[in-house]
Amino acid sequence: MLMSRETAPESDNDSLFGEGEGTTSDQPAGILSPARRRIPPNVKVEGLYFDPDVCLPESVALDLLENIKAKDYFRGGTVNQLMLFERSYDLVSSDGVGLSQAELAQSNLRGESAAVASSGEMASSSTTLPPFLVDLLSVLSDILRPHIPESTSDLLFPDTAGQSGRRKPARQAILNLYRPGEGITPHVDLLKRFGDGIIIVSLGSGTVMQLAPVASPPSGSSLNPEKESVDLWLEPRSILVLEKEARYGWTHGIPARKGDWVENDMMLxxxxxxxxxxxxxxxxxxxxxxxLPGAEIVGGADEDSEMSDHHHAQSASTM
Structure with a gap:
Protein backbone atom coordinates (compact mmCIF):
# COMPACT_ATOMS: atom_id res chain seq x y z
CA MET A 1 0.00 0.00 0.00
CA LEU A 2 2.83 2.38 0.78
CA MET A 3 5.28 1.66 -2.02
CA SER A 4 4.01 3.74 -4.91
CA ARG A 5 5.80 6.99 -5.58
CA GLU A 6 5.10 9.87 -7.93
CA THR A 7 7.60 12.64 -8.49
CA ALA A 8 6.75 16.25 -9.16
CA PRO A 9 6.53 16.97 -12.89
CA GLU A 10 9.66 18.35 -14.52
CA SER A 11 9.40 22.08 -15.14
CA ASP A 12 11.38 25.27 -14.92
CA ASN A 13 9.31 26.55 -12.02
CA ASP A 14 12.35 26.62 -9.74
CA SER A 15 14.10 28.94 -12.17
CA LEU A 16 11.05 31.19 -12.23
CA PHE A 17 11.30 32.19 -8.60
CA GLY A 18 14.88 31.59 -7.49
CA GLU A 19 16.98 28.62 -6.52
CA GLY A 20 14.49 27.14 -4.07
CA GLU A 21 14.71 23.66 -2.62
CA GLY A 22 14.67 20.45 -4.55
CA THR A 23 11.80 17.99 -4.49
CA THR A 24 13.76 15.14 -2.91
CA SER A 25 11.98 13.88 0.18
CA ASP A 26 12.21 10.90 2.46
CA GLN A 27 9.07 8.85 2.11
CA PRO A 28 7.42 8.43 5.55
CA ALA A 29 6.98 4.93 6.93
CA GLY A 30 3.22 5.01 7.15
CA ILE A 31 0.04 7.03 6.81
CA LEU A 32 -3.30 7.27 8.53
CA SER A 33 -5.25 8.07 5.38
CA PRO A 34 -4.33 9.60 2.02
CA ALA A 35 -5.55 12.96 0.80
CA ARG A 36 -8.69 12.78 -1.28
CA ARG A 37 -8.78 13.81 -4.91
CA ARG A 38 -12.47 14.72 -4.62
CA ILE A 39 -14.72 15.85 -1.79
CA PRO A 40 -15.85 12.63 -0.04
CA PRO A 41 -19.61 11.97 -0.04
CA ASN A 42 -19.70 12.06 3.76
CA VAL A 43 -18.20 15.58 3.87
CA LYS A 44 -21.10 17.92 3.27
CA VAL A 45 -20.09 21.55 3.62
CA GLU A 46 -22.27 24.32 2.27
CA GLY A 47 -20.28 26.53 -0.07
CA LEU A 48 -17.37 24.12 -0.67
CA TYR A 49 -16.85 23.60 -4.40
CA PHE A 50 -14.00 21.52 -5.77
CA ASP A 51 -13.77 19.17 -8.73
CA PRO A 52 -10.35 18.25 -10.17
CA ASP A 53 -11.95 17.96 -13.60
CA VAL A 54 -13.04 21.60 -13.44
CA CYS A 55 -9.65 23.21 -13.89
CA LEU A 56 -7.71 25.79 -15.87
CA PRO A 57 -6.55 24.87 -19.37
CA GLU A 58 -2.85 24.06 -19.40
CA SER A 59 -2.14 26.98 -21.74
CA VAL A 60 -3.78 29.42 -19.31
CA ALA A 61 -1.79 28.05 -16.37
CA LEU A 62 1.47 28.36 -18.30
CA ASP A 63 0.64 31.92 -19.33
CA LEU A 64 -0.04 32.84 -15.71
CA LEU A 65 3.33 31.50 -14.58
CA GLU A 66 5.08 33.26 -17.45
CA ASN A 67 3.46 36.57 -16.52
CA ILE A 68 4.48 36.14 -12.89
CA LYS A 69 8.01 35.28 -14.01
CA ALA A 70 8.22 38.24 -16.39
CA LYS A 71 7.24 40.72 -13.67
CA ASP A 72 9.58 39.07 -11.14
CA TYR A 73 6.88 39.45 -8.51
CA PHE A 74 8.74 37.19 -6.07
CA ARG A 75 12.05 39.01 -6.64
CA GLY A 76 14.01 35.90 -7.47
CA GLY A 77 12.47 34.02 -4.57
CA THR A 78 13.43 36.55 -1.89
CA VAL A 79 9.76 37.28 -1.12
CA ASN A 80 6.93 34.80 -0.99
CA GLN A 81 3.82 36.95 -1.28
CA LEU A 82 2.39 39.72 -3.44
CA MET A 83 -0.89 41.57 -2.85
CA LEU A 84 -2.78 43.37 -5.62
CA PHE A 85 -6.02 45.33 -5.41
CA GLU A 86 -8.75 46.47 -7.72
CA ARG A 87 -9.37 50.20 -7.91
CA SER A 88 -12.24 51.41 -5.78
CA TYR A 89 -13.28 54.99 -5.05
CA ASP A 90 -13.13 54.18 -1.36
CA LEU A 91 -9.88 52.28 -1.51
CA VAL A 92 -7.76 54.05 -4.07
CA SER A 93 -5.10 56.42 -2.74
CA SER A 94 -4.29 59.87 -4.08
CA ASP A 95 -1.48 58.52 -6.26
CA GLY A 96 -3.81 55.99 -7.88
CA VAL A 97 -2.52 52.88 -6.16
CA GLY A 98 -5.31 50.72 -4.79
CA LEU A 99 -3.50 49.77 -1.62
CA SER A 100 -4.11 50.74 2.00
CA GLN A 101 -1.91 50.78 5.07
CA ALA A 102 -4.36 48.48 6.81
CA GLU A 103 -3.81 45.92 4.06
CA LEU A 104 -0.05 46.37 4.25
CA ALA A 105 -0.30 45.52 7.95
CA GLN A 106 -2.02 42.28 6.95
CA SER A 107 0.38 41.41 4.16
CA ASN A 108 2.86 39.23 6.01
CA LEU A 109 0.50 36.34 6.74
CA ARG A 110 3.22 33.74 6.43
CA GLY A 111 5.89 35.54 8.40
CA GLU A 112 8.07 36.51 5.45
CA SER A 113 8.47 39.53 3.20
CA ALA A 114 5.55 40.66 1.06
CA ALA A 115 6.02 42.47 -2.23
CA VAL A 116 3.72 45.32 -3.25
CA ALA A 117 2.83 46.21 -6.82
CA SER A 118 3.73 49.75 -7.84
CA SER A 119 1.44 52.08 -9.73
CA GLY A 120 3.45 51.38 -12.87
CA GLU A 121 2.37 47.76 -12.75
CA MET A 122 -1.32 48.55 -12.44
CA ALA A 123 -3.67 48.38 -15.37
CA SER A 124 -4.94 51.73 -16.63
CA SER A 125 -8.53 50.56 -17.01
CA SER A 126 -11.27 50.50 -14.36
CA THR A 127 -9.35 47.88 -12.41
CA THR A 128 -5.95 48.00 -10.76
CA LEU A 129 -5.41 44.28 -11.28
CA PRO A 130 -2.84 43.46 -13.97
CA PRO A 131 -4.32 42.40 -17.33
CA PHE A 132 -3.35 38.75 -16.85
CA LEU A 133 -5.43 38.60 -13.66
CA VAL A 134 -8.34 40.35 -15.33
CA ASP A 135 -8.14 37.70 -18.06
CA LEU A 136 -7.98 34.99 -15.39
CA LEU A 137 -11.21 36.23 -13.81
CA SER A 138 -12.92 36.00 -17.19
CA VAL A 139 -11.65 32.45 -17.70
CA LEU A 140 -12.69 31.43 -14.19
CA SER A 141 -16.18 32.82 -14.75
CA ASP A 142 -16.60 30.79 -17.93
CA ILE A 143 -15.23 27.62 -16.32
CA LEU A 144 -17.09 27.79 -13.01
CA ARG A 145 -20.55 29.06 -13.99
CA PRO A 146 -21.83 25.68 -15.28
CA HIS A 147 -20.67 23.93 -12.10
CA ILE A 148 -21.71 26.20 -9.22
CA PRO A 149 -25.06 27.70 -8.16
CA GLU A 150 -26.15 30.88 -9.92
CA SER A 151 -26.04 32.77 -6.63
CA THR A 152 -22.41 31.74 -6.16
CA SER A 153 -21.55 32.82 -9.70
CA ASP A 154 -23.16 36.20 -9.07
CA LEU A 155 -21.20 36.54 -5.83
CA LEU A 156 -17.86 35.70 -7.42
CA PHE A 157 -18.41 37.43 -10.76
CA PRO A 158 -20.94 40.24 -10.24
CA ASP A 159 -22.36 41.85 -13.35
CA THR A 160 -22.78 45.51 -12.46
CA ALA A 161 -24.22 46.58 -15.81
CA GLY A 162 -27.56 48.34 -15.30
CA GLN A 163 -27.20 48.36 -11.52
CA SER A 164 -26.97 52.11 -11.05
CA GLY A 165 -26.10 53.24 -7.55
CA ARG A 166 -24.46 49.95 -6.60
CA ARG A 167 -20.72 50.00 -6.05
CA LYS A 168 -18.81 46.89 -7.01
CA PRO A 169 -16.71 45.63 -4.09
CA ALA A 170 -12.94 45.96 -4.33
CA ARG A 171 -11.27 42.67 -5.14
CA GLN A 172 -7.96 41.61 -3.66
CA ALA A 173 -5.59 39.16 -5.32
CA ILE A 174 -2.81 37.44 -3.37
CA LEU A 175 0.00 35.54 -5.07
CA ASN A 176 1.83 33.13 -2.76
CA LEU A 177 5.01 31.18 -3.44
CA TYR A 178 5.46 27.80 -1.73
CA ARG A 179 8.62 25.73 -1.99
CA PRO A 180 8.67 22.05 -1.01
CA GLY A 181 8.46 21.80 2.77
CA GLU A 182 6.54 25.04 3.25
CA GLY A 183 2.95 25.46 4.40
CA ILE A 184 0.55 27.77 6.19
CA THR A 185 -1.18 27.29 9.53
CA PRO A 186 -4.93 26.49 9.33
CA HIS A 187 -6.95 29.70 9.52
CA VAL A 188 -10.20 31.44 8.67
CA ASP A 189 -9.72 34.57 6.56
CA LEU A 190 -10.34 37.71 8.61
CA LEU A 191 -14.07 38.08 9.15
CA LYS A 192 -14.06 41.87 9.42
CA ARG A 193 -11.61 42.42 6.59
CA PHE A 194 -12.81 40.16 3.79
CA GLY A 195 -16.23 39.30 2.44
CA ASP A 196 -17.81 36.06 1.31
CA GLY A 197 -16.59 34.21 -1.74
CA ILE A 198 -12.96 33.06 -2.09
CA ILE A 199 -11.28 31.46 -5.10
CA ILE A 200 -7.96 29.60 -4.80
CA VAL A 201 -6.06 28.59 -7.95
CA SER A 202 -3.05 26.23 -7.78
CA LEU A 203 -0.19 26.49 -10.28
CA GLY A 204 3.07 24.63 -10.83
CA SER A 205 2.73 21.85 -8.26
CA GLY A 206 0.05 20.12 -6.27
CA THR A 207 -0.36 20.21 -2.51
CA VAL A 208 -2.66 19.00 0.23
CA MET A 209 -5.07 21.49 1.75
CA GLN A 210 -6.50 20.55 5.13
CA LEU A 211 -10.09 21.65 5.74
CA ALA A 212 -11.59 21.37 9.21
CA PRO A 213 -14.59 22.85 11.06
CA VAL A 214 -13.70 25.62 13.47
CA ALA A 215 -13.50 24.48 17.07
CA SER A 216 -15.77 27.25 18.33
CA PRO A 217 -18.30 28.55 15.78
CA PRO A 218 -19.44 32.18 16.14
CA SER A 219 -22.13 32.82 18.74
CA GLY A 220 -25.58 32.04 17.40
CA SER A 221 -24.15 30.10 14.46
CA SER A 222 -25.73 26.85 13.27
CA LEU A 223 -22.33 25.48 12.23
CA ASN A 224 -21.52 22.02 13.53
CA PRO A 225 -17.95 21.64 14.90
CA GLU A 226 -18.41 17.84 14.99
CA LYS A 227 -18.33 17.57 11.20
CA GLU A 228 -15.54 15.48 9.75
CA SER A 229 -12.44 17.22 8.42
CA VAL A 230 -10.92 16.41 5.04
CA ASP A 231 -7.55 16.60 3.35
CA LEU A 232 -7.96 17.56 -0.32
CA TRP A 233 -5.30 17.09 -2.98
CA LEU A 234 -5.13 20.32 -4.98
CA GLU A 235 -3.71 19.38 -8.35
CA PRO A 236 -1.91 21.94 -10.51
CA ARG A 237 -4.49 24.05 -12.38
CA SER A 238 -7.22 23.13 -9.86
CA ILE A 239 -9.78 25.65 -8.60
CA LEU A 240 -11.19 25.71 -5.05
CA VAL A 241 -14.17 27.89 -4.09
CA LEU A 242 -15.14 28.74 -0.50
CA GLU A 243 -18.32 30.56 0.47
CA LYS A 244 -20.90 30.49 3.27
CA GLU A 245 -20.11 27.71 5.76
CA ALA A 246 -16.91 26.70 3.97
CA ARG A 247 -15.65 30.28 4.14
CA TYR A 248 -16.79 31.24 7.65
CA GLY A 249 -17.03 27.98 9.56
CA TRP A 250 -14.06 25.96 8.32
CA THR A 251 -10.34 26.53 8.52
CA HIS A 252 -8.04 25.86 5.59
CA GLY A 253 -4.30 25.30 5.75
CA ILE A 254 -1.36 23.52 4.16
CA PRO A 255 0.83 21.13 6.18
CA ALA A 256 4.55 21.85 5.97
CA ARG A 257 6.16 18.83 4.32
CA LYS A 258 7.94 17.91 1.10
CA GLY A 259 5.38 15.45 -0.19
CA ASP A 260 1.93 14.04 0.35
CA TRP A 261 0.16 10.69 0.40
CA VAL A 262 -2.66 10.87 -2.12
CA GLU A 263 -5.28 8.27 -2.93
CA ASN A 264 -4.44 6.23 -6.02
CA ASP A 265 -7.01 7.02 -8.69
CA MET A 266 -5.47 4.40 -11.00
CA MET A 267 -6.11 1.46 -8.67
CA LEU A 268 -7.56 -1.38 -10.77
CA LEU A 292 -15.32 44.67 2.95
CA PRO A 293 -16.37 48.35 3.07
CA GLY A 294 -14.12 50.19 5.50
CA ALA A 295 -11.37 47.57 5.31
CA GLU A 296 -8.97 50.33 4.24
CA ILE A 297 -9.34 52.23 7.52
CA VAL A 298 -6.17 52.11 9.59
CA GLY A 299 -6.34 51.66 13.35
CA GLY A 300 -9.98 50.73 13.58
CA ALA A 301 -11.30 49.64 16.95
CA ASP A 302 -11.40 45.98 15.96
CA GLU A 303 -8.17 45.86 13.97
CA ASP A 304 -5.83 44.60 16.68
CA SER A 305 -8.28 42.06 18.07
CA GLU A 306 -9.13 40.88 14.59
CA MET A 307 -5.50 40.27 13.76
CA SER A 308 -5.05 38.16 16.89
CA ASP A 309 -8.35 36.30 16.76
CA HIS A 310 -7.61 34.52 13.49
CA HIS A 311 -4.93 32.01 12.70
CA HIS A 312 -3.13 33.58 9.77
CA ALA A 313 0.36 32.61 10.78
CA GLN A 314 3.93 32.26 9.69
CA SER A 315 5.12 29.70 7.20
CA ALA A 316 5.27 26.40 8.97
CA SER A 317 8.80 25.13 9.31
CA THR A 318 10.30 22.71 6.81
CA MET A 319 9.82 19.10 7.80
Whole structure:
Protein backbone atom coordinates (compact mmCIF):
# COMPACT_ATOMS: atom_id res chain seq x y z
CA MET A 1 0.00 0.00 0.00
CA LEU A 2 2.83 2.38 0.78
CA MET A 3 5.28 1.66 -2.02
CA SER A 4 4.01 3.74 -4.91
CA ARG A 5 5.80 6.99 -5.58
CA GLU A 6 5.10 9.87 -7.93
CA THR A 7 7.60 12.64 -8.49
CA ALA A 8 6.75 16.25 -9.16
CA PRO A 9 6.53 16.97 -12.89
CA GLU A 10 9.66 18.35 -14.52
CA SER A 11 9.40 22.08 -15.14
CA ASP A 12 11.38 25.27 -14.92
CA ASN A 13 9.31 26.55 -12.02
CA ASP A 14 12.35 26.62 -9.74
CA SER A 15 14.10 28.94 -12.17
CA LEU A 16 11.05 31.19 -12.23
CA PHE A 17 11.30 32.19 -8.60
CA GLY A 18 14.88 31.59 -7.49
CA GLU A 19 16.98 28.62 -6.52
CA GLY A 20 14.49 27.14 -4.07
CA GLU A 21 14.71 23.66 -2.62
CA GLY A 22 14.67 20.45 -4.55
CA THR A 23 11.80 17.99 -4.49
CA THR A 24 13.76 15.14 -2.91
CA SER A 25 11.98 13.88 0.18
CA ASP A 26 12.21 10.90 2.46
CA GLN A 27 9.07 8.85 2.11
CA PRO A 28 7.42 8.43 5.55
CA ALA A 29 6.98 4.93 6.93
CA GLY A 30 3.22 5.01 7.15
CA ILE A 31 0.04 7.03 6.81
CA LEU A 32 -3.30 7.27 8.53
CA SER A 33 -5.25 8.07 5.38
CA PRO A 34 -4.33 9.60 2.02
CA ALA A 35 -5.55 12.96 0.80
CA ARG A 36 -8.69 12.78 -1.28
CA ARG A 37 -8.78 13.81 -4.91
CA ARG A 38 -12.47 14.72 -4.62
CA ILE A 39 -14.72 15.85 -1.79
CA PRO A 40 -15.85 12.63 -0.04
CA PRO A 41 -19.61 11.97 -0.04
CA ASN A 42 -19.70 12.06 3.76
CA VAL A 43 -18.20 15.58 3.87
CA LYS A 44 -21.10 17.92 3.27
CA VAL A 45 -20.09 21.55 3.62
CA GLU A 46 -22.27 24.32 2.27
CA GLY A 47 -20.28 26.53 -0.07
CA LEU A 48 -17.37 24.12 -0.67
CA TYR A 49 -16.85 23.60 -4.40
CA PHE A 50 -14.00 21.52 -5.77
CA ASP A 51 -13.77 19.17 -8.73
CA PRO A 52 -10.35 18.25 -10.17
CA ASP A 53 -11.95 17.96 -13.60
CA VAL A 54 -13.04 21.60 -13.44
CA CYS A 55 -9.65 23.21 -13.89
CA LEU A 56 -7.71 25.79 -15.87
CA PRO A 57 -6.55 24.87 -19.37
CA GLU A 58 -2.85 24.06 -19.40
CA SER A 59 -2.14 26.98 -21.74
CA VAL A 60 -3.78 29.42 -19.31
CA ALA A 61 -1.79 28.05 -16.37
CA LEU A 62 1.47 28.36 -18.30
CA ASP A 63 0.64 31.92 -19.33
CA LEU A 64 -0.04 32.84 -15.71
CA LEU A 65 3.33 31.50 -14.58
CA GLU A 66 5.08 33.26 -17.45
CA ASN A 67 3.46 36.57 -16.52
CA ILE A 68 4.48 36.14 -12.89
CA LYS A 69 8.01 35.28 -14.01
CA ALA A 70 8.22 38.24 -16.39
CA LYS A 71 7.24 40.72 -13.67
CA ASP A 72 9.58 39.07 -11.14
CA TYR A 73 6.88 39.45 -8.51
CA PHE A 74 8.74 37.19 -6.07
CA ARG A 75 12.05 39.01 -6.64
CA GLY A 76 14.01 35.90 -7.47
CA GLY A 77 12.47 34.02 -4.57
CA THR A 78 13.43 36.55 -1.89
CA VAL A 79 9.76 37.28 -1.12
CA ASN A 80 6.93 34.80 -0.99
CA GLN A 81 3.82 36.95 -1.28
CA LEU A 82 2.39 39.72 -3.44
CA MET A 83 -0.89 41.57 -2.85
CA LEU A 84 -2.78 43.37 -5.62
CA PHE A 85 -6.02 45.33 -5.41
CA GLU A 86 -8.75 46.47 -7.72
CA ARG A 87 -9.37 50.20 -7.91
CA SER A 88 -12.24 51.41 -5.78
CA TYR A 89 -13.28 54.99 -5.05
CA ASP A 90 -13.13 54.18 -1.36
CA LEU A 91 -9.88 52.28 -1.51
CA VAL A 92 -7.76 54.05 -4.07
CA SER A 93 -5.10 56.42 -2.74
CA SER A 94 -4.29 59.87 -4.08
CA ASP A 95 -1.48 58.52 -6.26
CA GLY A 96 -3.81 55.99 -7.88
CA VAL A 97 -2.52 52.88 -6.16
CA GLY A 98 -5.31 50.72 -4.79
CA LEU A 99 -3.50 49.77 -1.62
CA SER A 100 -4.11 50.74 2.00
CA GLN A 101 -1.91 50.78 5.07
CA ALA A 102 -4.36 48.48 6.81
CA GLU A 103 -3.81 45.92 4.06
CA LEU A 104 -0.05 46.37 4.25
CA ALA A 105 -0.30 45.52 7.95
CA GLN A 106 -2.02 42.28 6.95
CA SER A 107 0.38 41.41 4.16
CA ASN A 108 2.86 39.23 6.01
CA LEU A 109 0.50 36.34 6.74
CA ARG A 110 3.22 33.74 6.43
CA GLY A 111 5.89 35.54 8.40
CA GLU A 112 8.07 36.51 5.45
CA SER A 113 8.47 39.53 3.20
CA ALA A 114 5.55 40.66 1.06
CA ALA A 115 6.02 42.47 -2.23
CA VAL A 116 3.72 45.32 -3.25
CA ALA A 117 2.83 46.21 -6.82
CA SER A 118 3.73 49.75 -7.84
CA SER A 119 1.44 52.08 -9.73
CA GLY A 120 3.45 51.38 -12.87
CA GLU A 121 2.37 47.76 -12.75
CA MET A 122 -1.32 48.55 -12.44
CA ALA A 123 -3.67 48.38 -15.37
CA SER A 124 -4.94 51.73 -16.63
CA SER A 125 -8.53 50.56 -17.01
CA SER A 126 -11.27 50.50 -14.36
CA THR A 127 -9.35 47.88 -12.41
CA THR A 128 -5.95 48.00 -10.76
CA LEU A 129 -5.41 44.28 -11.28
CA PRO A 130 -2.84 43.46 -13.97
CA PRO A 131 -4.32 42.40 -17.33
CA PHE A 132 -3.35 38.75 -16.85
CA LEU A 133 -5.43 38.60 -13.66
CA VAL A 134 -8.34 40.35 -15.33
CA ASP A 135 -8.14 37.70 -18.06
CA LEU A 136 -7.98 34.99 -15.39
CA LEU A 137 -11.21 36.23 -13.81
CA SER A 138 -12.92 36.00 -17.19
CA VAL A 139 -11.65 32.45 -17.70
CA LEU A 140 -12.69 31.43 -14.19
CA SER A 141 -16.18 32.82 -14.75
CA ASP A 142 -16.60 30.79 -17.93
CA ILE A 143 -15.23 27.62 -16.32
CA LEU A 144 -17.09 27.79 -13.01
CA ARG A 145 -20.55 29.06 -13.99
CA PRO A 146 -21.83 25.68 -15.28
CA HIS A 147 -20.67 23.93 -12.10
CA ILE A 148 -21.71 26.20 -9.22
CA PRO A 149 -25.06 27.70 -8.16
CA GLU A 150 -26.15 30.88 -9.92
CA SER A 151 -26.04 32.77 -6.63
CA THR A 152 -22.41 31.74 -6.16
CA SER A 153 -21.55 32.82 -9.70
CA ASP A 154 -23.16 36.20 -9.07
CA LEU A 155 -21.20 36.54 -5.83
CA LEU A 156 -17.86 35.70 -7.42
CA PHE A 157 -18.41 37.43 -10.76
CA PRO A 158 -20.94 40.24 -10.24
CA ASP A 159 -22.36 41.85 -13.35
CA THR A 160 -22.78 45.51 -12.46
CA ALA A 161 -24.22 46.58 -15.81
CA GLY A 162 -27.56 48.34 -15.30
CA GLN A 163 -27.20 48.36 -11.52
CA SER A 164 -26.97 52.11 -11.05
CA GLY A 165 -26.10 53.24 -7.55
CA ARG A 166 -24.46 49.95 -6.60
CA ARG A 167 -20.72 50.00 -6.05
CA LYS A 168 -18.81 46.89 -7.01
CA PRO A 169 -16.71 45.63 -4.09
CA ALA A 170 -12.94 45.96 -4.33
CA ARG A 171 -11.27 42.67 -5.14
CA GLN A 172 -7.96 41.61 -3.66
CA ALA A 173 -5.59 39.16 -5.32
CA ILE A 174 -2.81 37.44 -3.37
CA LEU A 175 0.00 35.54 -5.07
CA ASN A 176 1.83 33.13 -2.76
CA LEU A 177 5.01 31.18 -3.44
CA TYR A 178 5.46 27.80 -1.73
CA ARG A 179 8.62 25.73 -1.99
CA PRO A 180 8.67 22.05 -1.01
CA GLY A 181 8.46 21.80 2.77
CA GLU A 182 6.54 25.04 3.25
CA GLY A 183 2.95 25.46 4.40
CA ILE A 184 0.55 27.77 6.19
CA THR A 185 -1.18 27.29 9.53
CA PRO A 186 -4.93 26.49 9.33
CA HIS A 187 -6.95 29.70 9.52
CA VAL A 188 -10.20 31.44 8.67
CA ASP A 189 -9.72 34.57 6.56
CA LEU A 190 -10.34 37.71 8.61
CA LEU A 191 -14.07 38.08 9.15
CA LYS A 192 -14.06 41.87 9.42
CA ARG A 193 -11.61 42.42 6.59
CA PHE A 194 -12.81 40.16 3.79
CA GLY A 195 -16.23 39.30 2.44
CA ASP A 196 -17.81 36.06 1.31
CA GLY A 197 -16.59 34.21 -1.74
CA ILE A 198 -12.96 33.06 -2.09
CA ILE A 199 -11.28 31.46 -5.10
CA ILE A 200 -7.96 29.60 -4.80
CA VAL A 201 -6.06 28.59 -7.95
CA SER A 202 -3.05 26.23 -7.78
CA LEU A 203 -0.19 26.49 -10.28
CA GLY A 204 3.07 24.63 -10.83
CA SER A 205 2.73 21.85 -8.26
CA GLY A 206 0.05 20.12 -6.27
CA THR A 207 -0.36 20.21 -2.51
CA VAL A 208 -2.66 19.00 0.23
CA MET A 209 -5.07 21.49 1.75
CA GLN A 210 -6.50 20.55 5.13
CA LEU A 211 -10.09 21.65 5.74
CA ALA A 212 -11.59 21.37 9.21
CA PRO A 213 -14.59 22.85 11.06
CA VAL A 214 -13.70 25.62 13.47
CA ALA A 215 -13.50 24.48 17.07
CA SER A 216 -15.77 27.25 18.33
CA PRO A 217 -18.30 28.55 15.78
CA PRO A 218 -19.44 32.18 16.14
CA SER A 219 -22.13 32.82 18.74
CA GLY A 220 -25.58 32.04 17.40
CA SER A 221 -24.15 30.10 14.46
CA SER A 222 -25.73 26.85 13.27
CA LEU A 223 -22.33 25.48 12.23
CA ASN A 224 -21.52 22.02 13.53
CA PRO A 225 -17.95 21.64 14.90
CA GLU A 226 -18.41 17.84 14.99
CA LYS A 227 -18.33 17.57 11.20
CA GLU A 228 -15.54 15.48 9.75
CA SER A 229 -12.44 17.22 8.42
CA VAL A 230 -10.92 16.41 5.04
CA ASP A 231 -7.55 16.60 3.35
CA LEU A 232 -7.96 17.56 -0.32
CA TRP A 233 -5.30 17.09 -2.98
CA LEU A 234 -5.13 20.32 -4.98
CA GLU A 235 -3.71 19.38 -8.35
CA PRO A 236 -1.91 21.94 -10.51
CA ARG A 237 -4.49 24.05 -12.38
CA SER A 238 -7.22 23.13 -9.86
CA ILE A 239 -9.78 25.65 -8.60
CA LEU A 240 -11.19 25.71 -5.05
CA VAL A 241 -14.17 27.89 -4.09
CA LEU A 242 -15.14 28.74 -0.50
CA GLU A 243 -18.32 30.56 0.47
CA LYS A 244 -20.90 30.49 3.27
CA GLU A 245 -20.11 27.71 5.76
CA ALA A 246 -16.91 26.70 3.97
CA ARG A 247 -15.65 30.28 4.14
CA TYR A 248 -16.79 31.24 7.65
CA GLY A 249 -17.03 27.98 9.56
CA TRP A 250 -14.06 25.96 8.32
CA THR A 251 -10.34 26.53 8.52
CA HIS A 252 -8.04 25.86 5.59
CA GLY A 253 -4.30 25.30 5.75
CA ILE A 254 -1.36 23.52 4.16
CA PRO A 255 0.83 21.13 6.18
CA ALA A 256 4.55 21.85 5.97
CA ARG A 257 6.16 18.83 4.32
CA LYS A 258 7.94 17.91 1.10
CA GLY A 259 5.38 15.45 -0.19
CA ASP A 260 1.93 14.04 0.35
CA TRP A 261 0.16 10.69 0.40
CA VAL A 262 -2.66 10.87 -2.12
CA GLU A 263 -5.28 8.27 -2.93
CA ASN A 264 -4.44 6.23 -6.02
CA ASP A 265 -7.01 7.02 -8.69
CA MET A 266 -5.47 4.40 -11.00
CA MET A 267 -6.11 1.46 -8.67
CA LEU A 268 -7.56 -1.38 -10.77
CA UNK A 269 -7.59 -4.19 -8.21
CA UNK A 270 -7.31 -4.77 -4.47
CA UNK A 271 -3.66 -5.68 -5.00
CA UNK A 272 -2.84 -2.20 -6.24
CA UNK A 273 -1.53 0.43 -3.87
CA UNK A 274 -4.31 2.49 -2.33
CA UNK A 275 -2.10 5.54 -1.92
CA UNK A 276 0.82 7.10 -3.76
CA UNK A 277 3.51 9.40 -2.42
CA UNK A 278 3.62 12.64 -4.42
CA UNK A 279 6.64 14.90 -3.99
CA UNK A 280 5.92 18.61 -4.02
CA UNK A 281 7.51 21.04 -6.42
CA UNK A 282 7.39 24.83 -6.42
CA UNK A 283 3.76 25.92 -6.15
CA UNK A 284 2.20 29.31 -6.79
CA UNK A 285 -1.31 30.01 -5.54
CA UNK A 286 -3.58 32.85 -6.63
CA UNK A 287 -6.27 33.74 -4.09
CA UNK A 288 -9.09 36.09 -5.07
CA UNK A 289 -11.39 37.60 -2.45
CA UNK A 290 -13.47 40.70 -1.69
CA UNK A 291 -12.54 43.57 0.63
CA LEU A 292 -15.32 44.67 2.95
CA PRO A 293 -16.37 48.35 3.07
CA GLY A 294 -14.12 50.19 5.50
CA ALA A 295 -11.37 47.57 5.31
CA GLU A 296 -8.97 50.33 4.24
CA ILE A 297 -9.34 52.23 7.52
CA VAL A 298 -6.17 52.11 9.59
CA GLY A 299 -6.34 51.66 13.35
CA GLY A 300 -9.98 50.73 13.58
CA ALA A 301 -11.30 49.64 16.95
CA ASP A 302 -11.40 45.98 15.96
CA GLU A 303 -8.17 45.86 13.97
CA ASP A 304 -5.83 44.60 16.68
CA SER A 305 -8.28 42.06 18.07
CA GLU A 306 -9.13 40.88 14.59
CA MET A 307 -5.50 40.27 13.76
CA SER A 308 -5.05 38.16 16.89
CA ASP A 309 -8.35 36.30 16.76
CA HIS A 310 -7.61 34.52 13.49
CA HIS A 311 -4.93 32.01 12.70
CA HIS A 312 -3.13 33.58 9.77
CA ALA A 313 0.36 32.61 10.78
CA GLN A 314 3.93 32.26 9.69
CA SER A 315 5.12 29.70 7.20
CA ALA A 316 5.27 26.40 8.97
CA SER A 317 8.80 25.13 9.31
CA THR A 318 10.30 22.71 6.81
CA MET A 319 9.82 19.10 7.80
Missing amino acids: SEDDDKAIWVERGVRVSITLRWL
